[in-house]
Amino acid sequence: MGRFLLRRLASSVVVLFTVSVLTFLIFEVIPNGNPALRLAGRTATPGNIAAVEKAYGFDKPVYVQYLRTMEQVFTGKIVSYAQNLNVVSQLRQDLPVTASLVLGAAALWIVMGIALGLIAGLHAGGKIDTGITVLNFVGISAPSFVIGYVLIYLFSFKLHVFPSSGYVGLSDPLAWADHLIMPWFSLAVLYTGIYAQVLRATVVDVLHEDHVRTARAKGLTRRRVLVHHVLRTSLIPIVSLSGLDIAAVLGGSAIIIEVVFNLPGIGNYASQSIGALDVPPVLVITMFGAFAVVLFSTITDVIYALLDPRIRVARSA
Amino acid sequence: MTSLLDVEHLRVSFRTEEGVVQAVDDVSFSLRQGEVLAIVGESGSGKSVTAMTIMGLTRSPNASFSGSAMLGDLDLVTASERQLEGVRGGRVAMVFQDPMTALNPVQRVGDQIVEQIRAHERVSKRAAHARALDLLDRVGIPQPKERASSYPHEFSGGMRQRVMIAMALSCSPEILIADEPTTALDVTTQAQILAEIETLQQETGVGVLLITHDLGVVAEVADRVVVMYSGRVVEQGSLPEIFYDPLHPYTWGLLGSVPRLDKARPSRLPTIPGSPPSALHPPGGCHFGPRCPWRFDACSAVPELKADDPEAADHLCRCWLRLGVARERRVVEGTIGLPAPEAVAGTATS
Numbered sequence: 001m002g003r004f005l006l007r008r009l010a011s012s013v014v015v016l017f018t019v020s021v022l023t024f025l026i027f028e029v030i031p032n033g034n035p036a037l038r039l040a041g042r043t044a045t046p047g048n049i050a051a052v053e054k055a056y057g058f059d060k061p062v063y064v065q066y067l068r069t070m071e072q073v074f075t076g077k078i079v080s081y082a083q084n085l086n087v088v089s090q091l092r093q094d095l096p097v098t099a100s101l102v103l104g105a106a107a108l109w110i111v112m113g114i115a116l117g118l119i120a121g122l123h124a125g126g127k128i129d130t131g132i133t134v135l136n137f138v139g140i141s142a143p144s145f146v147i148g149y150v151l152i153y154l155f156s157f158k159l160h161v162f163p164s165s166g167y168v169g170l171s172d173p174l175a176w177a178d179h180l181i182m183p184w185f186s187l188a189v190l191y192t193g194i195y196a197q198v199l200r201a202t203v204v205d206v207l208h209e210d211h212v213r214t215a216r217a218k219g220l221t222r223r224r225v226l227v228h229h230v231l232r233t234s235l236i237p238i239v240s241l242s243g244l245d246i247a248a249v250l251g252g253s254a255i256i257i258e259v260v261f262n263l264p265g266i267g268n269y270a271s272q273s274i275g276a277l278d279v280p281p282v283l284v285i286t287m288f289g290a291f292a293v294v295l296f297s298t299i300t301d302v303i304y305a306l307l308d309p310r311i312r313v314a315r316s317a
Numbered sequence: 318m319t320s321l322l323d324v325e326h327l328r329v330s331f332r333t334e335e336g337v338v339q340a341v342d343d344v345s346f347s348l349r350q351g352e353v354l355a356i357v358g359e360s361g362s363g364k365s366v367t368a369m370t371i372m373g374l375t376r377s378p379n380a381s382f383s384g385s386a387m388l389g390d391l392d393l394v395t396a397s398e399r400q401l402e403g404v405r406g407g408r409v410a411m412v413f414q415d416p417m418t419a420l421n422p423v424q425r426v427g428d429q430i431v432e433q434i435r436a437h438e439r440v441s442k443r444a445a446h447a448r449a450l451d452l453l454d455r456v457g458i459p460q461p462k463e464r465a466s467s468y469p470h471e472f473s474g475g476m477r478q479r480v481m482i483a484m485a486l487s488c489s490p491e492i493l494i495a496d497e498p499t500t501a502l503d504v505t506t507q508a509q510i511l512a513e514i515e516t517l518q519q520e521t522g523v524g525v526l527l528i529t530h531d532l533g534v535v536a537e538v539a540d541r542v543v544v545m546y547s548g549r550v551v552e553q554g555s556l557p558e559i560f561y562d563p564l565h566p567y568t569w570g571l572l573g574s575v576p577r578l579d580k581a582r583p584s585r586l587p588t589i590p591g592s593p594p595s596a597l598h599p600p601g602g603c604h605f606g607p608r609c610p611w612r613f614d615a616c617s618a619v620p621e622l623k624a625d626d627p628e629a630a631d632h633l634c635r636c637w638l639r640l641g642v643a644r645e646r647r648v649v650e651g652t653i654g655l656p657a658p659e660a661v662a663g664t665a666t667s
């Protein structure tokens with residue numbers, strides 16, 4: 001296990017390096033990517049711009065700029081060009097919002113996906129199965145922002161049940177959940193549909209496996225057969241999916257939902273920074289997203305090995 | 318001898334996309350205390366469906382049943398799911414064909430045995446675990462303490478089958494159903510597992526229902542034999558009766574197909590010509606008729622399963638051939654077998 005984690009750590013260094021170089025280079029090639037144009041103000045003369053370039057080091061070769069930026073990132077001193085605020089402290093301030101959104105939504109979609117998938121799998125071919133499958137495909141096809149706006153229209157403007165935007169910290173758990181319930185749901189619908197379909201297919205397969213027949217032949221109750229023998233083995237693909245999906249949502253889909261519900265999270269910060277072509281926050285957020293992917297895929301692999309002993313052997317061999 | 322299990326006129330059919338499949342068609346037999354009863358037949362003869370139906374494992378919305386399978390006062394065909402849960406693994410235990418897939422891959426083998434014990438008896442985890450170790454030791458697994466915490470993939474096929482047997486015996490069942498328990502194993506392991514089943518059978522007095530297609534296995538361990546063909550019992554009797562006085566042409570064919578070491582090697586292995594009938598469209602009358610070189614007019618009606626020899630009341634046969642004729646015709650070149658169909662053309666009358 002130790003060697004495995006060490007290997008993962010090494011690979012995360014490679015991933016972070018690659019992602020940061022690519023992100024940095026994007027701003028070199030896009031038109032008007034030069035941050036000095038914006039820093040110097042709207043009525044800047046070429047002289048002003050040159051002065052800004054000199055002050056910020058934009059006149060230096062790209063690799064020097066890259067190394068200097070990386071140094072600032074890892075010492076926590078990196079400052080955004082647009083607002084002149086420390087990016088790391090901004091990120092630290094936004095992280096609880098995004099974490100609340102993503103982890104809450106993930107819990108929701110994992111529970112709903114497993115429940116729907118299991119029910120559909122057990123009734124495969126029947127009316128309940130067909131109903132759940134149709135529902136899943138509606139969920140998979142509907143873009144999350146559409147679901148978000150529909151929810152806001154229905155539950156905020158028409159029924160006045162939930163607030164349409166904003167975030168309240170965990171110190172007030174009820175208000176926290178009240179503000180997040182619609183964002184959670186909007187984010188979870190797509191993944192619920194996918195997980196339910198994947199689990200349904202796995203359950204249908206596992207139900208016909210010999211070891212499930214053995215479990216029944218042992219005289220176990222139907223519930224015990226389902227939970228300890230069918231569900232336990234069926235969960236393995238769900239685990240590997242959820243690790244990567246949570247990471248992907250942290251680094252991507254959360255942006256849209258945070259904008260729709262005006263949540264002051266990392267996604268909103270990213271959206272604003274991209275709009276302002278503000279290199280430092282975009283760079284740090286991208287690296288954060290990449291790190292999240294590496295982190296969650298490592299966690300996934302550990303849980304995976306706990307669930308399936310055959311993988312443990314393959315790894316130690 | 319008291320009988321443990323009485324199967325009477327059991328019929329099992331399944332609705333499929335193409336039509337109704339009559340998998341088991343009027344099967345009757347009884348399993349007596351302390352005996353090994355072998356059900357032989359080729360693939361699709363309904364022997365496994367019979368066994369699984371006794372365990373209540375064939376129930377599905379597409380299956381329909383008639384007849385009975387009495388375990389004491391309880392009819393396993395109509396028993397409630399809850400009653401069956403008590404029977405499965407408790408009074409009737411089962412060992413399956415493929416030990417590579419029959420155990421849960423993500424559960425320690427010790428825990429799998431403990432789970433079964435605790436499903437039937439109110440004992441502590443510790444006590445159940447101690448019993449599991451004892452069972453593993455008894456079926457010949459070395460270092461049971463260490464092995465109990467291993468996973469199935471860390472065992473060989475033979476060892477897994479020993480685990481299955483240990484698990485099956487964990488609640489001292491009255492009946493052990495072994496569905497092709499040695500088919501997936503190599504020959505030396507087969508012999509060990511058979512010897513193990515025989516020893517345990519003698520030690521515990523459990524009645525064994527052995528499902529197999531291997532006459533070598535039958536000769537090795539069975540006390541009585543039921544021969545099935547296309548969903549029906551065609552012959553039933555004691556081991557010597559079936560091997561030395563077989564009365565049904567299908568049994569002759571089976572016996573004649575066993576390669577013999579004591580005879581010159583034939584250029585081709587003897588087989589029964591033709592193939593088993595489709596379960597969707599079985600022939601009318603005797604199911605073996607289309608493949609039987611001795612068929613005649615009467616065979617268009619289904620013969621009854623009855624004792625032909627008044628001196629052997631338990632030797633039952635489902636064939637229209639009269640006893641004397643059958644005993645004459647089964648001899649082909651000095652041994653029991655079926656002649657080639659063209660060799661008997663014209664002589665086939667009762």
